[in-house]
Amino acid sequence: MNDPKKSLEMIGKALQSQYEALSTRTKYKQSLDPNVEDAKRFCMSLRRSARDERILFHYNGHGVPRPTPSGEIWVFNRGYTQYIPVSVYDLQTWLGAPCIYAYDCHAAGHIVNNFNAFVEKRKENEKKNGPDPNGPPAEAYENCIQLAACRADEVLPMHPELPADLFTCCITSPIDIAVRWFVMQSPLLRGQFDNLSIPGKITDRRTPLGELNWIFTAITDTIAWSTLEGPLFKRLFRQDLVVAAMFRNFLLAVRIMRVHNCHPVSSPELPDTHNHPMWDAWDLAVDHCLVQLPMLQAASEPGGVPYTYKHSDFFEQQLTAFEVWLKYKSSDLDKPPEQLPVLLQVLLSQIHRLRALVLLSKYLDLGPKAVHLALSIGIFPYVLKLLQSPAPELKPVLVFIWARIMAVDHKAIKQELVKENGYAYFINILIPQDGPVVNAINVPEHLAMCAFVTALFCEGYKQGQRLCMGPDLFQACLTHTEELESPLLRQWATLCISQLWDGYPEAKWQALVKDKTALDRLSRLLNDPVPEVRTACIVALTTFLGDGETVNPNSPNINATAVTSGLTHGDIRQKELSFAISVLALTNDASSIVRREVVVFYSKFVKQYRSRFLVAAYSSLEEDVAILRSQTNIDDIRANSPAHGSIYTVVWRALLVLTEDPFPEVADYAQDVVDYVFQLLRKTPLSAEVEKLEQYLVQYSMSSLSVNLPELQNNSPNKATRVSSMGPSAVAGSGVGHGSHNGPTSESKFSQTLLKRSVSFANTLKQYAWGSGEEEQLQSQNQHPQHGRAGNGSASGSNTLWGGFGGSFVNSTGAGAGNLGNTRSAFPTVTTVAYGVGRRPRPVRYQTKDYTKKIVLPLASGFFEWSCEYFQEPQMCNTESDEPGSERYLERVWRKSRNEHIIAETQVQKEMAVYGGWSTHVGLLNNLTQPTKLEFAQFEPHLVGVDDRDGVTVWDWTESTKLNRFCNSNPVGTRITEAKFLNEDDVPLLLTGSSEGVVRIYRHYESVKNIELACSWRVLTDLLPAHRNSGLIAEWQQSRGALLVGGDVRVIRVWDAPRELCTSDIPARSGSPVTALTSDQVAGNIVVAGFGDGGIRVYDRRLGPRESLVKTWKRHKSWVVNVRMQRGGARELVSGSTDGQVYLWDIRLDEPVLSFQAHSNGMRAIDVHEHAPVIATGSQTVGIWSTNGNRVATVRPPSSGYSLGSKASQVSALSFHPHRMIMAVNNVQDAHIGVFNCTDDPSRKYGR
């Protein structure tokens, strides 16, 4: 070592070059052995030149005394005769903020502690005296970062083999020192290595040195990510390259210096990282390199043997580890895998990139949490950069990754896609190019994802729309909407189109100009079999509609393109009107999302053409009042009204119908639209007239209702107001939509009445919206119809007797039932529970309407956001129920085995059914209301009873406990006539059909808390009036997913469950209502219906509607009670009528195979077991017959204990369990259900 003066400069220069390796863009200045004034000047000039940027201050304190406990570091005096202390406070002031400090000296911890203490003091001063005008605010000092070599009480290591400034080495040249230290620590390697220089360049990842550096970066990054808190990690390791590098190297310093009893300190403090298991991976990597070092060095010498360096497999192993994690532990998203930061590093290298991307896509597939984690690591800039890559094999993976990221965080990311035309990547994929598609594993899926990304890009982002506007994209999307294979692609191509032109008229005109048939092609999707696609199409049409402003022909929105293309204002109007008409067809769709979207469409339409709607509304009001007053000049009124027969009236009426929709959300939406129009109507000059009409209607409804439903008169006033808002037709049981089915909020509605919102009024109107044909019925239906049970004359006598006692039943179920005892009850019913009692199950995610909010049209449709959620769910892995080992899967397996077990168990019992005794009581259930129908579930121990109003009760008959009782929400005056179980092999759903023509499907029906309304829609419209109503009869074909419904209509309607559409109507060819429906369950082609006039008809679904009737039998003389085709066993077809006659049929023959008279006193119920050859008929007793016609047993139905005297009770409902030999019986005027079991009776077997 030479000249001491020179050595000072050499040290300075070396330090600078070391720092330059970390960051080349920084300007460096050295201050070597300064005195106080020099130091001050130096610092202040640094701050002046740096302004607001960060200053890095490295203090090398070797050779001066240690920093004092009071926070002073030492510099020299001018004569270098003394050490002068400089307080860190002054240093702070000179250097300002922000700064990074690195202290390499003994007892460096003193500086850190005092620095922080001084910052606190500054803050206090600031609070007292106000901020210092010259310098930065005190908080800025808090953001300074400090790295100190050791704690306050420690001395730097003085090991002869280690450099004195070990800390600086670690911070600035980590690889060198790490390798050197590794050799020092290892007992084996001592003395072997003289020359530890690893060949290669740090920046070149292919060389050994570069690779080692790369691995080091990955490892320290991972260690930091897994030990630090999120925000701290982000601040230190992700915001600034130099800070990140210094902190990574600091982790190394911590590890190395700890061994030498030195603990580097940092502010902000980092948790302990030196024991992290990843360091072992680092050691391995170093070892791997060192092992090859002699060979490499030998090769570099002249004449040496050439040697190719074997690259470290660190990254491959990490990727494999990640794969393993994905495979086995991916459900635990809270504890993310350690390999995630390594993944980020791997993306940089060409070799492993594809694999890393595939793994990344699999990881992102796990859900939004995974996406957030990945984004927090900093994947995003890389993924953005990769969009520039032309590599075709990356396309599918990138598209998938982007779809997942956008699904979670699209608002923030949209702007990023504009940079460097990132969005063009997706558009290019959508527009079909020439050339082969590489890796087309699932091309429609990927196209759908591209459409999804583009749609999100345009959503609510004008610039995005502008950038995407181009005829090619539109055409491409249109082509994709016709893709038959993938409904997802159709849905998203349509949604993409809708976002392209949403609120952006230029795009709309462009579309029209370039392709005249474009809109027609789009509207074809309205008939798509998949409900989501239909909804998407409606969304697209909704966004096409103007915003209520483009109606103005002078509006600046219609730009040159439109005008020059010859598109007049009228053309556009035409198109909009034609859309309105096509959408009309979808108001009867079974799917509630479609219907809701229809309402949204019409809300926009109403807003657009609101003036016309005002006219339509007013004139329909006029008409309806005229009808009520029975005015004769109704036709004149109609002719006078300008709106008569126009599209607007039709749409208005459709909206009124929709306010009565059985699905609450749809009804709420429609009500909003209707109320909006009425509010507007109030503001017009006609408002006085409107009020008059409204008053009339309301009064009329109140009066007529109280006449017909007297028992409701005594109810609490709340109930009365609610019910009275329904209008007279509430009385009619035949399928006319009416009545409010909203909850208790309706009385608040009414109280607000005519002043603020006429919601209740809207309700009143609904009934009148049903075309002219219905109004006549309304008049005739003022009399409450007889219940179906009273078909036999003898029953009516007992009815009145029972009527008196009906009141004495004290039924206090449900709130507000109050005093319901009414001796003057007009109906012969044992139930005195009013309508609307009990919980009304709601659909999932339903929010009750907030009546105080102002209505804003057009209504917001949540469909787009809901569809986006699809991409947040895992797509690659199996659903939980398919995943072996998951809870659901195990449940399924258990259920399957249980079901099979039950079937096996019961098959052998078939024989016993014929001779066994059926009188064994299993249970007596008190239903509290009279059930009209009883239905057993196949495999669950559930028995459901639906009553003649709107209550549904679920029993567990094995334990005779009531599991749940809820309200079916059918309107007052209607009754539930059908109950069926769906999907019984899996988790069963309960379907109820009520006589207004609405079907409701419930999930988790047995649970009081979890019951939810899965779906509901109107299956039958135009129900006919009849002398006696059968209500709604349904048959569910599980194998085909078809629901057949019939009732008081002329057709048997077939609804397809997967498509949620009505696929066909089978004309019943009969004048009387359908009273029973059955079909063959295997193929589902043969349908048999029984009618009220005694006829039985057989239909074949394979034939067209005209030819579908294949057989007619007119043997029965009276109302057919039931027709059943056995599912198993001998597949008998049995029918029974109210006169007691039972026939067995073979559909090939015209005559019955067997006939017998089961009862002489009339028969009210008949059921056939699905497997055992037994028939049960109910009259005054229950008769059990074998299919030979022999009477097997007679069972006395359960007596309620309250029965009066000698009057024998009649059986009203009867049902067999589908598999077990169990039967449920219920009597007229009795709320008790008796459950009977067939027990083996060997004596009878042989004694026959």
Next chain:
Amino acid sequence: MTSPERARKIAIVGASAVGKSTVTVQFVEKHFVESYYPTIENQFSKPITHNGIEYTTEIIDTAGQDEFSIMSQKLLIGIHGYMLVYAVTSRASFEMIPIIRDKILNATGTDSLPMVIVGNKSDTDESHRQISTQEGQQLAQSLNIPFVETSAKTNSNIDKAFATLIAEIEHTTPTDDKSKCVIC
């Protein structure tokens, strides 16, 4: 221009923070330095009169030492006398005195050199004093070196200390020897 025979070099040595610089500054500049700046090395020049003869004295104020520190050559060659300073408030500094003396003697290879032991900070009150005057005297006697207790703060005995050292130097150096070699 002073004649070469009248130039003297003395070095002030001792443990750190005993008051070497303060004593020197008090002597040379006649004021008391309150603050403490660890000295690296300082050099002062002052004429001291002894027995009517004026000696131009260079006083080398050194950095504090401990038993491990190495004495630089500058302090060993050409120094006429040493002032060994300790603080009466610090026993450690007192114990350093013999060590430093040994260091010097070892380094210079002599048996004895002109030295004086100075106990500084004598103005402190009895409660803080750790070395009594007697103890100091005893040590000095055992080493056969003169002993002075001074206080730079109150400027007591400062001049006396320096005068003693000069006297010691004159005493041990043969003066006016009229030898052929003249080495100063």
